[in-house]
Amino acid sequence: MSRDDLGDRLSAAVGGGDADAVRDLLESGADPDTTFVDGLSVMCAAIAAYDVALVSALVEGGADPCLTQPDGSTPLERAIDAGSPDTVAAMLPPDVVRRLSEATRERLLASARRWYARGAAGELRRRTGASGPVVSVRLLDDEYHYVDQVSLGGRTVRAGHGAILTALEWSFRVPTPVDAIIDRAIRTDEYHVDWWTACWTLSRHRSQETWSAVVAHRFHPAQRHRHFVALYLRLLESPVGGTPFRSQESGDLLAVWALEEDDGGVLARVLDTYTDHEHPLLESVGLQLCSHPDPRVRAQVPYALVEEFVVTSAAARAALAVLVHDPVPEVRMAACGAGRKDSGLQSAITLSLVGLATDPDPLVRHAAAEQLAFSSDRSATVADTLADLLGEEDQSTRLEAAYGLALRDHPRTAEAIDRVGELGVGFEHDHRASALRTWQWKRNRAHPG
Incomplete structure (x- = not known):
């Protein structure tokens, strides 16, 4: 395949957001600085799309983050303007940082400081001259942390410049x-x-x-x-x-x-x-706070009263016995989870969890199902409660209930598996789904045909 053909395919893969294809093409000899359809490098297209997987693939494949574009900018400068900390981080692995000149570092820092000082909307107004309303949308920039995406005057950026500035200072040892x-x-x-x-x-x-x-x-x-x-x-x-x-x-x-x-x-x-x-002092502190008026505090106290789920003292056990009947479900759930291995608390915990399994909040019912599933209590009361949870609308709650029944080799396990329904992508290595498959295999082995 010619270099031009590889370049065309690389541009198409970047345009389609196919990071795996980008890696394959780069390994086959495609130029990582191939020009995209707009005259800029393919890296700039990946940055504009906020596609961190593409950016990472191109950087790992040798793309130059400091390659001067037809308009005089560089991909790194464009990434800072775009305002995504995750994208900038992907462009600055240690080997790239080491190659940056002092002048380049100062220029990048100055840009990040300017964006942060003026705010994304303010800097967009300055650059576009637009006076209309700002459109702002909150979204995740990485897997867990959000940023506001701001649009004005035909341009869109993310307002993550505070994070970018902090990360650049750390990387450049400022x-x-x-x-x-x-x-x-x-x-x-x-x-x-x-x-x-x-x-x-x-x-x-x-x-x-x-x-x-x-x-x-x-x-x-x-x-x-x-x-x-x-x-x-x-x-x-x-x-x-x-x-x-x-x-x-x-x-x-x-x-x-x-x-x-x-x-x-x-x-x-x-x-x-x-x-x-x-x-x-952990237990002592927990005991002094177990009756705190704020339920958010009481919900943390149980974890101060156990070590590896072993209750630390008679006083801690007495405090947990109170907390498993707290008026707030989240507190009860925390106390039940923390004390679940203590035989002296088992009956109180079971009683509390059975009650939580009928709570109006589906998230509470799910958490109750999860704890009841692996509970050491093998009573008919627990099994019946798990069976009742098979009627939940939420599939993950039904899965927890079926898992609990399978662990008990309960007569209703086959029905429970049917009630769970087809599990989608992502359950290939799920311990609950694996337990249900194992139960089915054992049953079929014991009763072939």
Whole structure:
């Protein structure tokens, strides 16, 4: 196949969003900097489509992120303008970063700072001269974190420039005050790309200076600052170089903080982070908060009262026995899950879960089905409750119920499998679906024909 034919096919694959075909063509010798139908490189087309898989395939295949385009721009500059942190990250693996000149780095940083300072809508107005209304749509930029996509004057960008600026500073080793990075985060929330990138980046710094500067914000009067610190401390438990960073100090701080924090939302996050630690005061803190007025806090307490699902003391067992009958379903569910291996709590947990299986909220009924399925309680009451859940509209709830019946080799398992219905893509390696297939195989083996 000629190089021109390969180029045409590569352009078609990029236009069709087929990353696998792009990789195959690049391995066959296609030019990764092939010109697309609009005269720009195929990389620019992938960036405009916000197709990270295509961008990654092209970068891995040797495309030049700094290739000058007919209009004088480069793909990297276009990616920063486009405002997707995920796209920019895909274009800047370590080997590419090392090749960037100081002048190029400064130019990229200046662009990100300009977009962030003016805001996506403001910079679009400046560039297009348009004065009409801005159209904004919230969407995911990566698998978990959202960004606003802004359209004005015939142009569309994503407003992720705070995250891009933070990531560029980290990649280029630009010293940035901790307070400035946190300020970018707290203008949003923990599910925004700016918040997540700021928190993740600071958690990677791993220095006493950074740790002290971040945790100082736990005394900030604004709730979002304190919320940020709790998430930061949680991320520090992700090992870099083999061990978590300042885990003992973080645990000591969280133990004190949990008994001082007066905002229920922040305290729930603090406890969520604290219960990831093995700390000598964990049970004591949990016991002091088990009757907290905010159910978000009470829903975190059970995890402070167990170690690997083993109840830590008689006092912890007594507290869980109360929490499994809490008036709020989410609290009951957490207590049932945390104490599920404790034989002294089993009857109370079963009673609570059977009640939750008829809750008006389908999400609660699903969670009850999940816990009842793997419960060690093999009573007829539990089996009948699982059978009743086969009538749920939600297929995943029916699957949980059928799984529980199969584990018990219940007479209604065959019916349960029929009630689950055909499972779509994504269940090939699902443990519940596998259990149902195994049950069917054993039955057919025992009763051939």
